Amino acid sequence: KAICLAVLGLALGGVCAGAPRIQAQPRGSRGALEPLARRVALRVSRLRGLPQERPLCVREVSPRRLVDFVRARVRTQHEPGAIEREGRMLGHLGLTRRPGDYEAAVLAALEGEISGYYDPEGDCLYLADDGDPADLFPTLAHETVHALQDQHFDLGRLLAHRPGDSDRLQATAAVVEGDASAVARALSEPGGGGVLRPRWVGEMRRALLAPVRSGAGTPLSRHLDRTFAFTYASGLDLVIRAHRRGGGWRGVDALLRSPPSSSEEVLHPRSRGGEPLRIRLPSLQGLGSTSTPVHADTLGELVLGSALREQLGEEEGAAAVAGWGGDLALLFDDCPGPGRTCLVVATAWDHEGRRGEGAASRFAAALSRALESRHGAPAERASDRVVHRLADGSCTFASRRGRTVAYLEGVPCDRARATAGEAHDAALRALGPTASAAGSGRSPGR
Numbered sequence: 001k002a003i004c005l006a007v008l009g010l011a012l013g014g015v016c017a018g019a020p021r022i023q024a025q026p027r028g029s030r031g032a033l034e035p036l037a038r039r040v041a042l043r044v045s046r047l048r049g050l051p052q053e054r055p056l057c058v059r060e061v062s063p064r065r066l067v068d069f070v071r072a073r074v075r076t077q078h079e080p081g082a083i084e085r086e087g088r089m090l091g092h093l094g095l096t097r098r099p100g101d102y103e104a105a106v107l108a109a110l111e112g113e114i115s116g117y118y119d120p121e122g123d124c125l126y127l128a129d130d131g132d133p134a135d136l137f138p139t140l141a142h143e144t145v146h147a148l149q150d151q152h153f154d155l156g157r158l159l160a161h162r163p164g165d166s167d168r169l170q171a172t173a174a175v176v177e178g179d180a181s182a183v184a185r186a187l188s189e190p191g192g193g194g195v196l197r198p199r200w201v202g203e204m205r206r207a208l209l210a211p212v213r214s215g216a217g218t219p220l221s222r223h224l225d226r227t228f229a230f231t232y233a234s235g236l237d238l239v240i241r242a243h244r245r246g247g248g249w250r251g252v253d254a255l256l257r258s259p260p261s262s263s264e265e266v267l268h269p270r271s272r273g274g275e276p277l278r279i280r281l282p283s284l285q286g287l288g289s290t291s292t293p294v295h296a297d298t299l300g301e302l303v304l305g306s307a308l309r310e311q312l313g314e315e316e317g318a319a320a321v322a323g324w325g326g327d328l329a330l331l332f333d334d335c336p337g338p339g340r341t342c343l344v345v346a347t348a349w350d351h352e353g354r355r356g357e358g359a360a361s362r363f364a365a366a367l368s369r370a371l372e373s374r375h376g377a378p379a380e381r382a383s384d385r386v387v388h389r390l391a392d393g394s395c396t397f398a399s400r401r402g403r404t405v406a407y408l409e410g411v412p413c414d415r416a417r418a419t420a421g422e423a424h425d426a427a428l429r430a431l432g433p434t435a436s437a438a439g440s441g442r443s444p445g446r
Contacts, residue, residue: 034058037125040140041147047194048183049249050148057124058140066114066128071107077161085295089331092343092409093299093307094374096220109224115139118146120156138184145180153256167276167300170230172259174266178235179252182243185236196240205233212314219310226306230263238269263302264324276300277326277348281426284344286418287411288336295331299345300324311370320366323350323359325403326430337394337412345407346423348431364400367407371396385420389413404428 087102242251309317335342349360385399397416404427406420
Protein backbone atom coordinates (compact mmCIF):
# COMPACT_ATOMS: atom_id res chain seq x y z
CA LYS A 1 0.00 0.00 0.00
CA ALA A 2 1.38 3.38 -0.94
CA ILE A 3 1.05 5.55 2.14
CA CYS A 4 1.30 9.30 2.65
CA LEU A 5 -0.51 8.33 5.68
CA ALA A 6 -3.13 10.43 7.01
CA VAL A 7 -4.81 8.86 9.96
CA LEU A 8 -4.69 5.50 11.69
CA GLY A 9 -6.55 4.42 14.76
CA LEU A 10 -8.36 7.36 16.31
CA ALA A 11 -5.94 10.13 15.34
CA LEU A 12 -2.32 9.30 14.57
CA GLY A 13 -2.77 12.20 12.27
CA GLY A 14 -1.22 13.87 9.31
CA VAL A 15 2.07 12.02 9.07
CA CYS A 16 2.64 13.28 5.57
CA ALA A 17 2.69 16.84 6.78
CA GLY A 18 6.11 18.12 7.75
CA ALA A 19 8.67 15.90 9.45
CA PRO A 20 12.42 15.37 9.86
CA ARG A 21 13.92 14.54 6.49
CA ILE A 22 14.94 10.99 5.69
CA GLN A 23 18.63 10.85 4.88
CA ALA A 24 18.98 8.62 1.84
CA GLN A 25 20.77 8.35 -1.47
CA PRO A 26 19.65 6.74 -4.74
CA ARG A 27 20.62 3.06 -4.81
CA GLY A 28 22.31 1.35 -7.70
CA SER A 29 19.77 -1.50 -7.78
CA ARG A 30 17.35 0.77 -9.64
CA GLY A 31 19.62 2.88 -11.76
CA ALA A 32 16.69 3.87 -13.95
CA LEU A 33 14.54 5.00 -11.03
CA GLU A 34 14.83 8.75 -11.55
CA PRO A 35 14.19 8.64 -15.33
CA LEU A 36 11.18 6.39 -14.64
CA ALA A 37 9.95 8.79 -11.97
CA ARG A 38 10.15 11.68 -14.45
CA ARG A 39 8.09 9.74 -16.99
CA VAL A 40 5.52 8.77 -14.37
CA ALA A 41 5.31 12.37 -13.14
CA LEU A 42 4.62 13.58 -16.66
CA ARG A 43 1.79 11.05 -17.10
CA VAL A 44 0.30 11.82 -13.69
CA SER A 45 0.44 15.56 -14.31
CA ARG A 46 -1.28 15.24 -17.70
CA LEU A 47 -4.05 12.98 -16.43
CA ARG A 48 -4.64 14.85 -13.20
CA GLY A 49 -4.49 18.30 -14.80
CA LEU A 50 -2.00 19.62 -12.22
CA PRO A 51 1.15 21.13 -13.76
CA GLN A 52 4.40 20.11 -12.13
CA GLU A 53 5.73 23.31 -10.56
CA ARG A 54 9.14 21.93 -9.55
CA PRO A 55 11.15 18.76 -10.23
CA LEU A 56 10.29 15.66 -8.22
CA CYS A 57 12.88 14.29 -5.80
CA VAL A 58 12.83 10.46 -5.52
CA ARG A 59 14.87 8.34 -3.10
CA GLU A 60 14.98 4.73 -1.90
CA VAL A 61 15.22 3.78 1.77
CA SER A 62 14.65 0.66 3.82
CA PRO A 63 11.14 -0.12 5.10
CA ARG A 64 12.49 0.35 8.62
CA ARG A 65 13.60 3.90 7.79
CA LEU A 66 10.14 4.65 6.42
CA VAL A 67 8.49 3.44 9.61
CA ASP A 68 11.00 5.37 11.73
CA PHE A 69 10.08 8.44 9.73
CA VAL A 70 6.38 7.89 10.46
CA ARG A 71 7.19 7.37 14.14
CA ALA A 72 9.08 10.66 14.26
CA ARG A 73 6.22 12.45 12.53
CA VAL A 74 3.64 11.12 14.96
CA ARG A 75 5.70 12.24 17.93
CA THR A 76 6.26 15.74 16.59
CA GLN A 77 2.52 16.15 16.03
CA HIS A 78 1.37 15.02 19.49
CA GLU A 79 2.18 16.36 22.91
CA PRO A 80 3.82 13.89 25.33
CA GLY A 81 1.34 11.28 26.55
CA ALA A 82 -1.36 12.13 24.00
CA ILE A 83 -1.02 8.87 22.06
CA GLU A 84 -1.12 6.83 25.26
CA ARG A 85 -4.30 8.64 26.31
CA GLU A 86 -5.77 8.04 22.88
CA GLY A 87 -5.08 4.34 23.31
CA ARG A 88 -6.95 4.34 26.62
CA MET A 89 -9.89 6.08 24.97
CA LEU A 90 -10.02 3.31 22.36
CA GLY A 91 -9.70 0.76 25.16
CA HIS A 92 -12.82 2.13 26.85
CA LEU A 93 -14.60 1.76 23.48
CA GLY A 94 -13.55 -1.89 23.25
CA LEU A 95 -11.25 -1.30 20.26
CA THR A 96 -8.02 -2.38 21.92
CA ARG A 97 -7.40 -4.83 24.74
CA ARG A 98 -3.97 -3.39 25.56
CA PRO A 99 -4.18 0.41 25.44
CA GLY A 100 -0.55 0.81 26.51
CA ASP A 101 0.59 -0.97 23.33
CA TYR A 102 -1.53 1.19 21.05
CA GLU A 103 1.23 3.20 19.35
CA ALA A 104 3.50 0.18 18.89
CA ALA A 105 0.65 -1.91 17.47
CA VAL A 106 -0.32 0.80 14.97
CA LEU A 107 3.24 1.27 13.77
CA ALA A 108 3.75 -2.48 13.51
CA ALA A 109 0.66 -2.73 11.32
CA LEU A 110 1.94 0.14 9.23
CA GLU A 111 5.35 -1.45 8.78
CA GLY A 112 3.80 -4.41 6.99
CA GLU A 113 1.94 -2.16 4.54
CA ILE A 114 4.13 0.80 3.67
CA SER A 115 5.77 0.89 0.24
CA GLY A 116 6.07 4.58 -0.47
CA TYR A 117 5.96 7.92 1.29
CA TYR A 118 5.84 11.54 0.22
CA ASP A 119 7.36 14.08 2.64
CA PRO A 120 6.10 17.65 2.09
CA GLU A 121 8.74 19.27 4.28
CA GLY A 122 11.59 17.63 2.40
CA ASP A 123 9.63 17.82 -0.86
CA CYS A 124 10.76 14.31 -1.69
CA LEU A 125 9.20 10.94 -2.46
CA TYR A 126 10.60 7.85 -0.72
CA LEU A 127 10.21 4.25 -1.87
CA ALA A 128 10.90 1.08 0.08
CA ASP A 129 14.01 -0.48 -1.41
CA ASP A 130 12.72 -4.05 -1.06
CA GLY A 131 9.44 -3.53 -2.89
CA ASP A 132 8.03 -5.84 -5.53
CA PRO A 133 9.07 -4.48 -8.98
CA ALA A 134 5.48 -5.02 -10.12
CA ASP A 135 4.35 -2.47 -7.54
CA LEU A 136 6.86 0.19 -8.56
CA PHE A 137 4.70 1.98 -11.15
CA PRO A 138 1.47 2.23 -9.08
CA THR A 139 3.44 3.28 -5.99
CA LEU A 140 5.30 5.97 -7.94
CA ALA A 141 2.05 7.18 -9.49
CA HIS A 142 0.24 7.28 -6.12
CA GLU A 143 2.99 9.19 -4.34
CA THR A 144 3.50 11.53 -7.30
CA VAL A 145 -0.14 12.57 -6.92
CA HIS A 146 0.67 13.52 -3.32
CA ALA A 147 3.62 15.59 -4.52
CA LEU A 148 1.37 17.47 -6.95
CA GLN A 149 -1.32 17.88 -4.28
CA ASP A 150 1.33 19.45 -2.08
CA GLN A 151 2.49 21.81 -4.80
CA HIS A 152 -1.05 23.02 -5.52
CA PHE A 153 -3.00 22.58 -2.25
CA ASP A 154 -0.40 22.45 0.58
CA LEU A 155 -0.62 19.00 2.16
CA GLY A 156 1.08 20.22 5.30
CA ARG A 157 -1.83 22.54 5.97
CA LEU A 158 -4.49 20.02 4.94
CA LEU A 159 -3.19 17.18 7.09
CA ALA A 160 -1.89 19.10 10.09
CA HIS A 161 -2.97 17.44 13.32
CA ARG A 162 -5.28 19.59 15.44
CA PRO A 163 -6.07 18.23 18.92
CA GLY A 164 -9.70 17.26 19.32
CA ASP A 165 -10.44 17.32 15.59
CA SER A 166 -9.59 13.77 14.56
CA ASP A 167 -12.79 13.04 12.67
CA ARG A 168 -12.34 16.06 10.40
CA LEU A 169 -8.75 15.00 9.73
CA GLN A 170 -9.94 11.50 8.86
CA ALA A 171 -12.28 13.01 6.27
CA THR A 172 -9.56 15.17 4.72
CA ALA A 173 -7.22 12.17 4.58
CA ALA A 174 -9.85 10.22 2.65
CA VAL A 175 -9.93 12.89 -0.06
CA VAL A 176 -6.13 13.01 -0.27
CA GLU A 177 -5.76 9.23 -0.52
CA GLY A 178 -8.84 8.73 -2.71
CA ASP A 179 -7.43 11.16 -5.25
CA ALA A 180 -4.05 9.39 -5.34
CA SER A 181 -5.68 5.96 -5.53
CA ALA A 182 -7.93 7.01 -8.41
CA VAL A 183 -5.06 8.35 -10.52
CA ALA A 184 -2.76 5.39 -9.84
CA ARG A 185 -5.49 2.90 -10.70
CA ALA A 186 -6.51 4.76 -13.87
CA LEU A 187 -2.93 4.85 -15.13
CA SER A 188 -2.43 1.17 -14.29
CA GLU A 189 -5.42 0.06 -16.35
CA PRO A 190 -4.75 -1.30 -19.85
CA GLY A 191 -4.29 1.71 -22.08
CA GLY A 192 -4.07 4.07 -19.11
CA GLY A 193 -6.92 6.10 -20.53
CA GLY A 194 -7.89 7.81 -17.32
CA VAL A 195 -11.46 6.49 -16.98
CA LEU A 196 -12.54 6.17 -13.34
CA ARG A 197 -14.63 3.08 -12.70
CA PRO A 198 -16.95 2.77 -9.66
CA ARG A 199 -16.30 -0.98 -9.45
CA TRP A 200 -12.81 -0.20 -8.14
CA VAL A 201 -14.36 0.94 -4.87
CA GLY A 202 -15.99 -2.41 -4.15
CA GLU A 203 -12.86 -4.31 -5.15
CA MET A 204 -10.70 -2.23 -2.83
CA ARG A 205 -13.16 -2.37 0.05
CA ARG A 206 -13.48 -6.16 -0.17
CA ALA A 207 -9.70 -6.58 -0.19
CA LEU A 208 -9.13 -4.25 2.76
CA LEU A 209 -11.96 -5.68 4.86
CA ALA A 210 -11.27 -9.37 4.14
CA PRO A 211 -9.50 -9.90 7.50
CA VAL A 212 -12.38 -8.19 9.32
CA ARG A 213 -15.04 -10.30 7.69
CA SER A 214 -13.10 -13.47 8.45
CA GLY A 215 -12.87 -12.50 12.13
CA ALA A 216 -9.08 -12.59 12.06
CA GLY A 217 -6.86 -10.48 14.25
CA THR A 218 -7.54 -8.35 17.32
CA PRO A 219 -10.09 -5.60 17.93
CA LEU A 220 -7.39 -3.02 17.17
CA SER A 221 -6.23 -4.70 13.96
CA ARG A 222 -9.82 -4.89 12.77
CA HIS A 223 -10.31 -1.23 13.66
CA LEU A 224 -7.20 -0.35 11.64
CA ASP A 225 -8.50 -2.38 8.69
CA ARG A 226 -11.79 -0.48 8.85
CA THR A 227 -9.83 2.77 8.99
CA PHE A 228 -7.80 1.77 5.94
CA ALA A 229 -11.02 0.88 4.11
CA PHE A 230 -12.50 4.26 5.00
CA THR A 231 -9.41 6.22 4.00
CA TYR A 232 -8.77 4.43 0.72
CA ALA A 233 -12.03 2.84 -0.48
CA SER A 234 -14.52 5.41 0.84
CA GLY A 235 -12.12 8.15 -0.19
CA LEU A 236 -11.93 6.66 -3.68
CA ASP A 237 -15.74 6.53 -3.85
CA LEU A 238 -15.99 10.19 -2.85
CA VAL A 239 -13.42 11.22 -5.46
CA ILE A 240 -15.07 9.25 -8.27
CA ARG A 241 -18.42 10.83 -7.45
CA ALA A 242 -16.88 14.32 -7.37
CA HIS A 243 -15.15 13.62 -10.70
CA ARG A 244 -18.47 12.66 -12.30
CA ARG A 245 -20.50 15.50 -10.80
CA GLY A 246 -17.96 18.29 -10.96
CA GLY A 247 -16.74 18.23 -14.55
CA GLY A 248 -13.79 15.90 -14.13
CA TRP A 249 -10.76 16.66 -12.01
CA ARG A 250 -12.00 20.18 -11.26
CA GLY A 251 -14.54 18.53 -8.98
CA VAL A 252 -11.73 16.76 -7.11
CA ASP A 253 -9.79 20.02 -6.88
CA ALA A 254 -12.87 21.54 -5.22
CA LEU A 255 -12.83 18.75 -2.61
CA LEU A 256 -9.20 19.47 -1.80
CA ARG A 257 -9.90 23.18 -1.47
CA SER A 258 -12.88 22.53 0.79
CA PRO A 259 -12.64 19.01 2.27
CA PRO A 260 -15.59 17.32 3.98
CA SER A 261 -15.94 18.23 7.62
CA SER A 262 -16.56 14.74 9.03
CA SER A 263 -16.28 11.03 8.30
CA GLU A 264 -20.08 11.08 7.93
CA GLU A 265 -19.78 13.28 4.83
CA VAL A 266 -17.35 10.81 3.26
CA LEU A 267 -19.49 7.78 4.08
CA HIS A 268 -22.68 9.44 2.80
CA PRO A 269 -21.55 11.65 -0.11
CA ARG A 270 -25.05 11.94 -1.57
CA SER A 271 -26.30 13.86 1.43
CA ARG A 272 -23.47 16.03 2.73
CA GLY A 273 -24.84 17.50 5.94
CA GLY A 274 -22.54 20.44 6.54
CA GLU A 275 -20.57 21.20 9.66
CA PRO A 276 -21.01 18.74 12.53
CA LEU A 277 -22.22 20.03 15.85
CA ARG A 278 -19.55 21.28 18.23
CA ILE A 279 -20.38 19.99 21.70
CA ARG A 280 -18.59 21.76 24.55
CA LEU A 281 -18.26 20.25 28.01
CA PRO A 282 -15.05 21.43 29.76
CA SER A 283 -15.84 19.85 33.13
CA LEU A 284 -18.37 17.54 34.76
CA GLN A 285 -19.65 18.49 38.17
CA GLY A 286 -21.29 15.09 38.49
CA LEU A 287 -17.85 13.50 38.68
CA GLY A 288 -16.67 16.01 41.26
CA SER A 289 -15.69 19.65 41.14
CA THR A 290 -12.01 18.86 40.54
CA SER A 291 -12.45 16.36 37.69
CA THR A 292 -11.11 17.70 34.41
CA PRO A 293 -10.61 15.83 31.12
CA VAL A 294 -7.08 14.87 30.11
CA HIS A 295 -8.05 14.08 26.51
CA ALA A 296 -10.91 15.28 24.32
CA ASP A 297 -11.77 14.33 20.76
CA THR A 298 -14.50 13.85 18.18
CA LEU A 299 -15.03 10.16 17.45
CA GLY A 300 -17.29 10.60 14.45
CA GLU A 301 -19.35 8.06 12.59
CA LEU A 302 -16.22 6.12 11.67
CA VAL A 303 -14.91 5.36 15.19
CA LEU A 304 -18.31 5.03 16.86
CA GLY A 305 -19.35 2.71 14.04
CA SER A 306 -16.18 0.65 14.39
CA ALA A 307 -16.86 0.16 18.12
CA LEU A 308 -20.39 -1.09 17.41
CA ARG A 309 -19.29 -3.25 14.48
CA GLU A 310 -16.88 -5.06 16.77
CA GLN A 311 -19.82 -6.42 18.78
CA LEU A 312 -22.75 -6.37 16.34
CA GLY A 313 -21.19 -7.16 12.97
CA GLU A 314 -20.37 -4.92 10.04
CA GLU A 315 -23.85 -4.23 8.62
CA GLU A 316 -25.70 -3.73 11.90
CA GLY A 317 -22.91 -1.60 13.36
CA ALA A 318 -22.83 0.65 10.29
CA ALA A 319 -26.61 1.09 10.27
CA ALA A 320 -26.62 2.02 13.97
CA VAL A 321 -24.54 5.18 13.46
CA ALA A 322 -26.36 6.52 10.40
CA GLY A 323 -27.73 9.92 11.33
CA TRP A 324 -24.73 10.99 13.41
CA GLY A 325 -24.78 14.74 14.01
CA GLY A 326 -21.83 15.33 16.32
CA ASP A 327 -20.10 14.05 19.44
CA LEU A 328 -17.58 14.84 22.13
CA ALA A 329 -15.53 12.15 23.90
CA LEU A 330 -13.78 13.04 27.16
CA LEU A 331 -11.21 10.91 28.99
CA PHE A 332 -10.73 11.51 32.71
CA ASP A 333 -7.83 10.32 34.85
CA ASP A 334 -9.28 11.56 38.15
CA CYS A 335 -12.69 9.91 38.31
CA PRO A 336 -13.75 9.25 41.88
CA GLY A 337 -14.16 5.61 42.77
CA PRO A 338 -12.14 2.48 42.00
CA GLY A 339 -11.48 2.89 38.29
CA ARG A 340 -9.89 6.36 38.35
CA THR A 341 -9.93 6.50 34.52
CA CYS A 342 -13.27 6.86 32.76
CA LEU A 343 -14.79 7.92 29.45
CA VAL A 344 -17.78 10.21 28.88
CA VAL A 345 -19.27 10.55 25.37
CA ALA A 346 -22.00 13.05 24.46
CA THR A 347 -23.64 12.50 21.06
CA ALA A 348 -26.28 14.32 19.00
CA TRP A 349 -28.31 12.88 16.15
CA ASP A 350 -30.19 14.11 13.09
CA HIS A 351 -33.92 14.58 12.70
CA GLU A 352 -35.63 11.49 11.36
CA GLY A 353 -39.29 10.91 10.80
CA ARG A 354 -42.23 12.70 12.36
CA ARG A 355 -40.82 12.93 15.90
CA GLY A 356 -37.22 13.52 14.85
CA GLU A 357 -35.79 10.93 17.25
CA GLY A 358 -35.27 7.87 15.04
CA ALA A 359 -31.49 8.08 14.63
CA ALA A 360 -30.83 8.61 18.34
CA SER A 361 -33.24 5.83 19.29
CA ARG A 362 -31.61 3.42 16.84
CA PHE A 363 -28.10 4.24 18.09
CA ALA A 364 -29.13 3.90 21.75
CA ALA A 365 -30.71 0.49 21.14
CA ALA A 366 -27.66 -0.77 19.22
CA LEU A 367 -25.29 0.62 21.86
CA SER A 368 -27.21 -1.24 24.56
CA ARG A 369 -26.88 -4.54 22.64
CA ALA A 370 -23.17 -3.93 21.98
CA LEU A 371 -22.42 -3.18 25.62
CA GLU A 372 -24.31 -6.27 26.77
CA SER A 373 -22.28 -8.35 24.33
CA ARG A 374 -18.95 -6.80 25.30
CA HIS A 375 -19.44 -6.94 29.07
CA GLY A 376 -21.01 -10.40 28.98
CA ALA A 377 -23.80 -9.77 31.44
CA PRO A 378 -27.43 -8.64 31.29
CA ALA A 379 -28.00 -4.96 31.88
CA GLU A 380 -30.13 -3.19 34.43
CA ARG A 381 -32.74 -1.44 32.29
CA ALA A 382 -35.04 1.48 32.90
CA SER A 383 -37.20 3.41 30.47
CA ASP A 384 -34.42 5.83 29.52
CA ARG A 385 -31.15 4.12 30.49
CA VAL A 386 -29.11 0.92 30.54
CA VAL A 387 -26.55 0.18 33.27
CA HIS A 388 -23.82 -2.48 33.55
CA ARG A 389 -22.04 -2.88 36.87
CA LEU A 390 -18.41 -3.79 36.17
CA ALA A 391 -16.12 -6.01 38.19
CA ASP A 392 -14.09 -3.09 39.57
CA GLY A 393 -17.21 -1.49 41.06
CA SER A 394 -17.65 1.15 38.36
CA CYS A 395 -20.47 1.29 35.81
CA THR A 396 -21.12 1.51 32.13
CA PHE A 397 -24.13 3.73 31.54
CA ALA A 398 -26.04 4.63 28.36
CA SER A 399 -29.14 6.81 28.09
CA ARG A 400 -31.15 8.71 25.49
CA ARG A 401 -32.90 12.04 25.83
CA GLY A 402 -34.62 13.15 22.63
CA ARG A 403 -31.97 13.44 19.92
CA THR A 404 -29.06 12.99 22.32
CA VAL A 405 -27.37 9.86 23.68
CA ALA A 406 -24.89 9.82 26.57
CA TYR A 407 -22.46 6.94 26.95
CA LEU A 408 -20.20 6.47 30.01
CA GLU A 409 -17.52 3.84 30.74
CA GLY A 410 -15.88 3.36 34.13
CA VAL A 411 -17.87 6.05 35.95
CA PRO A 412 -18.80 5.54 39.62
CA CYS A 413 -22.28 4.04 39.66
CA ASP A 414 -23.64 6.59 42.12
CA ARG A 415 -22.53 9.47 39.87
CA ALA A 416 -23.41 8.04 36.47
CA ARG A 417 -26.92 9.44 36.13
CA ALA A 418 -25.94 13.00 37.06
CA THR A 419 -22.90 12.85 34.77
CA ALA A 420 -24.98 11.57 31.87
CA GLY A 421 -27.44 14.41 32.48
CA GLU A 422 -24.66 16.95 32.00
CA ALA A 423 -23.61 15.22 28.77
CA HIS A 424 -27.20 15.39 27.51
CA ASP A 425 -27.43 19.07 28.43
CA ALA A 426 -24.24 19.85 26.48
CA ALA A 427 -25.49 18.01 23.39
CA LEU A 428 -28.89 19.71 23.60
CA ARG A 429 -27.21 23.12 23.80
CA ALA A 430 -25.30 22.28 20.62
CA LEU A 431 -28.52 21.22 18.89
CA GLY A 432 -30.10 24.53 19.75
CA PRO A 433 -33.72 25.55 20.27
CA THR A 434 -34.96 23.52 17.28
CA ALA A 435 -33.76 20.23 18.78
CA SER A 436 -37.24 18.92 19.39
CA ALA A 437 -38.73 20.24 16.16
CA ALA A 438 -40.46 17.80 13.90
CA GLY A 439 -39.30 17.14 10.38
CA SER A 440 -36.27 15.77 8.62
CA GLY A 441 -32.74 16.98 8.09
CA ARG A 442 -30.44 18.71 10.51
CA SER A 443 -30.87 21.48 12.95
CA PRO A 444 -30.44 24.93 11.40
CA GLY A 445 -27.76 25.37 14.04
CA ARG A 446 -25.55 23.04 12.03
